[in-house]
Amino acid sequence: MNKIPLLRIAFGFVLVSMIAVTTWASSEIALWRTPRDVATHPWFIATLFDTYFGFLTFYLWVAYKEVSWLARLLWLIAILLLGNIAMAIYMLCQLFRLPTNARVEDLLLRQPRSSPPAL
Numbered sequence: 001m002n003k004i005p006l007l008r009i010a011f012g013f014v015l016v017s018m019i020a021v022t023t024w025a026s027s028e029i030a031l032w033r034t035p036r037d038v039a040t041h042p043w044f045i046a047t048l049f050d051t052y053f054g055f056l057t058f059y060l061w062v063a064y065k066e067v068s069w070l071a072r073l074l075w076l077i078a079i080l081l082l083g084n085i086a087m088a089i090y091m092l093c094q095l096f097r098l099p100t101n102a103r104v105e106d107l108l109l110r111q112p113r114s115s116p117p118a119l
Contacts, residue, residue, distance in 0.1 A: 015088035
């Protein structure tokens with residue numbers, strides 16, 4: 001069974017859902033107005049650590065896949081600032097570069113660089 005189309009749908013759902021919930025939350029209260037009792041709660045802090053370690057773990061794979069240091073840096077900033085929104089965008093970019101009959105290995109592994117033409 002080909003999983004690439006299913007992964008496109010799954011990450012599209014993540015992207016749309018995250019944009020929707022972020023838009024809703026932003027319309028309810030600005031991020032910087034989070035009550036002190038919430039922002040200093042031990043479980044809130046633990047959740048932030050868990051979330052950002054997850055972002056950094058995903059980023060290690062992005063750094064492996066990307067060959068340009070500039071792309072690596074820009075994706076790191078995007079992931080740290082936008083979290084799952086940036087991660088879903090990265091996955092969709094990767095998934096739509098592949099043909100629908102590609103294997104999951106084609107998604108996960110770095111594609112070999114094409115060698116320059118011989119002189």
